[in-house]
Amino acid sequence: KAGVTQTPRYLIKTRGQQVTLSCSPISGHRSVSWYQQTPGQGLQFLFEYFSETQRNKGNFPGRFSGRQFSNSRSEMNVSTLELGDSALYLCASRKITRGENTEAFFGQGTRLTVV
Amino acid sequence: AQSVAQPEDQVNVAEGNPLTVKCTYSVSGNPYLFWYVQYPNRGLQFLLKYITGDNLVKGSYGFEAEFNKSQTSFHLKKPSALVSDSALYFCAVPGNFNKFYFGSGTKLNVKP
Numbered sequence: 469k470a471g472v473t474q475t476p477r478y479l480i481k482t483r484g485q486q487v488t489l490s491c492s493p494i495s496g497h498r499s500v501s502w503y504q505q506t507p508g509q510g511l512q513f514l515f516e517y518f519s520e521t522q523r524n525k526g527n528f529p530g531r532f533s534g535r536q537f538s539n540s541r542s543e544m545n546v547s548t549l550e551l552g553d554s555a556l557y558l559c560a561s562r563k564i565t566r567g568e569n570t571e572a573f574f575g576q577g578t579r580l581t582v583v
Numbered sequence: 584a585q586s587v588a589q590p591e592d593q594v595n596v597a598e599g600n601p602l603t604v605k606c607t608y609s610v611s612g613n614p615y616l617f618w619y620v621q622y623p624n625r626g627l628q629f630l631l632k633y634i635t636g637d638n639l640v641k642g643s644y645g646f647e648a649e650f651n652k653s654q655t656s657f658h659l660k661k662p663s664a665l666v667s668d669s670a671l672y673f674c675a676v677p678g679n680f681n682k683f684y685f686g687s688g689t690k691l692n693v694k695p
Contacts, residue, residue, distance in 0.1 A: 472626070499681045511673065511685040524680040558626055562681050569615040569634055569677055574626035 470494065472561050474575035481582050486547040489578045493540050493561030500542040501572070502534060505556040514557075517542055518564065549582045556580075585610050585676045587657075589686035596664045597694055604659040604689045606674035614676065616657040617683070618648055621671040630672075633657060644668070664693045 473492040481487050493500050501516040501524075513526040517536035534544040540561075546553055556579050560572040586609045596602045608614055615634055619627040631642025638650045648659045657674060671690050675683045 474626075501681050501683075510687050513682050513684075516681045518681070524682050526682075556624075560627075560681075560683075564681070569632070571617060571629040571632055572681070572683060573629065574619075576626045577624075579624065 472559055472573050472575035474557075474559050474578050476578060477576065478579045479581065481549050481580065483549055483551060483582055485549050486545065487549060487580060488543055488545045489557055489559075489580075491542045491544075491559030491561075491575060493542070493559075494563075494573055497561035497563045497573070498540050499562045499564050500536055500540060501560045501562070502542070502544050503558045503560065504528075505558055505577070506554075511558070514544065546580075551582050554580060554582045585678045585684045587616070587674045587676050587684060587686045589672075589674060589689045591689050592687070593690045593692065595692045595694065598666050599663055602661050602664040602668070602691065602693070604672045604691060606657045606659065606686055608655050608657060608674075608676055610676055614650075614652075614655075614657075616648075616650065617675045617677070618642065618646070618657075618659050619673045619675060619685075620644075621673065621688075623670075627673065630659070664691075666693050666695055669693045 475490045499518045502514040516524040520536045531547045536542045556577045558577045559575045562572045617632045618630040633650045641647045673685045675685045
């Protein structure tokens with residue numbers, strides 16, 4: 469069974485540019501969430517999508533956006549990149565089962581460096 | 584509000600010795616608690632979870648965790664540490680809509 473796939477693994481962008489990251493969840497998982505990980509701030513929740521709808525959003529500026537497609541694949545976009553956006557971006561998929569607290573499965577992440 | 588805390592930024596242990604990585608929690612309702620491990624430049628890997636039942640939960644790679652309701656703790660343990668256990672460990676508690684609240688992480692260093 470394939471795991472969570474994130475592409476690309478590494479990105480280098482210039483300030484002011486925009487970037488799109490992709491996440492393919494485990495087959496059958498309809499919930500996809502995104503996290504930003506930095507040494508100083510730890511793991512911070514960005515947003516969560518389920519059946520193409522954003523259900524939850526973290527405390528990030530509007531430059532951070534995302535979407536989910538009908539096949540559950542998700543993308544996140546960061547516009548007008550800033551140096552502080554340099555981070556490891558992690559995607560997690562989860563099988564939502566009523567009455568059961570399932571674990572989330574994470575991709576290997578996309579390492580974004582803004583120069 | 585759901586939260587977890589990891590009081591130690593780093594834990595050092597010699598190979599072959601027992602290890603403990605600490606986590607305390609604050610939740611409303613029944614606690615559901617998770618441990619994840621992260622190796623350098625990798626994503627998080629699920630280790631184990633507590634839902635209900637036995638206070639001692641067994642997980643992957645020989646790890647186990649002890650749930651203590653009176654102390655609101657969920658410490659991760661292993662009887663005999665390996666150098667390959669060196670990594671970053673996170674405890675977590677789920678919130679609404681697939682959001683997890685993670686602790687700040689504890690770096691485990693196992694020395695030969």
